[in-house]
Amino acid sequence: MKTALDKIIDYKREEVASLKIKLSASTLHSDALRRTPPRGFAQQMLSIAKTDENALICEIKRKSPSAGNINTLKNPILAAQSYVDGGAACISVLTDGPSFGGSLEDMIAVRDAVSIPVLRKDFMIDEIQILEARAAGADAILLIMSVLDKEHALSLHQCAEDLGMSILLEAHNEAELEQALSLPSPLVGVNNRDLKRMVTELETTERLSSMVPTDKLLISESGIKTTEDIHRLRKTGARGFLIGESLMKSEDIVKSVRELRDIK
Numbered sequence: 001m002k003t004a005l006d007k008i009i010d011y012k013r014e015e016v017a018s019l020k021i022k023l024s025a026s027t028l029h030s031d032a033l034r035r036t037p038p039r040g041f042a043q044q045m046l047s048i049a050k051t052d053e054n055a056l057i058c059e060i061k062r063k064s065p066s067a068g069n070i071n072t073l074k075n076p077i078l079a080a081q082s083y084v085d086g087g088a089a090c091i092s093v094l095t096d097g098p099s100f101g102g103s104l105e106d107m108i109a110v111r112d113a114v115s116i117p118v119l120r121k122d123f124m125i126d127e128i129q130i131l132e133a134r135a136a137g138a139d140a141i142l143l144i145m146s147v148l149d150k151e152h153a154l155s156l157h158q159c160a161e162d163l164g165m166s167i168l169l170e171a172h173n174e175a176e177l178e179q180a181l182s183l184p185s186p187l188v189g190v191n192n193r194d195l196k197r198m199v200t201e202l203e204t205t206e207r208l209s210s211m212v213p214t215d216k217l218l219i220s221e222s223g224i225k226t227t228e229d230i231h232r233l234r235k236t237g238a239r240g241f242l243i244g245e246s247l248m249k250s251e252d253i254v255k256s257v258r259e260l261r262d263i264k
């Protein structure tokens, strides 16, 4: 049976095919190069983590396959501004429509409204999506190891790097993490959510953390809700945290971000 992730990748292939009919890679490439250079997403994460503070990537997320509706979010800019006021290091904006209710327009609006780096969170399988992301202003992209073999991940990594973007590499198990660690980006995310079984366990970061060398920044992703969760994850050496649902559901986003950021 197909998992939610398999279904997402199926329709991403269709989206990529239509994008290629609608826009040429060379036009997108010129648009991407005409943009002002990307904000340093990796630099921002690394410099905060170096001070032993928590570098939070706060996510704009309306709905998800695991949670259903999270926040109708009429204006993503308001949430993004609260993230900035709370002290987020960077912002991630889900741009997938069918499963997450996001759009590239959300990312553009957020990127224009804030001055911190912004990641286009989507399921990247083709260079054209990366060109589209940079042409729209994105500073960083996510590469999910479970949907890319090593060669494919390396070529997408190269494409993003050539455009000056930062790359967050995501792994959920030992083999994926090995693949992520073989790539140059210093940002290594361990996703606590098993995207195939849709189960979220913070133990995943605890189990895999010892594989991550000190010259990489370990970023724990998904299922992070409380100050206790951050306490627990900091013990693994993680100083980066990617948080969506719990912040999107918070009644006071600024306060929640501040609390999670300030935990030592």
Ligand SMILES: O=C(O)c1ccccc1NCC(=O)[C@H](O)[C@H](O)COP(=O)(O)O
Binding pocket: 004, 005, 059, 061, 064, 065, 066, 067, 191, 193, 195, 221, 222, 223, 224, 242, 243, 244, 245, 246
């Ligand atoms: O969140 C999902 O249900 C999901 C399902 C299938 C593929 C990806 C999915 N999530 C993407 C993410 O990586 C999370 O949005 C991110 O790590 C934040 O997680 P959370 O704090 O649990 O919202």
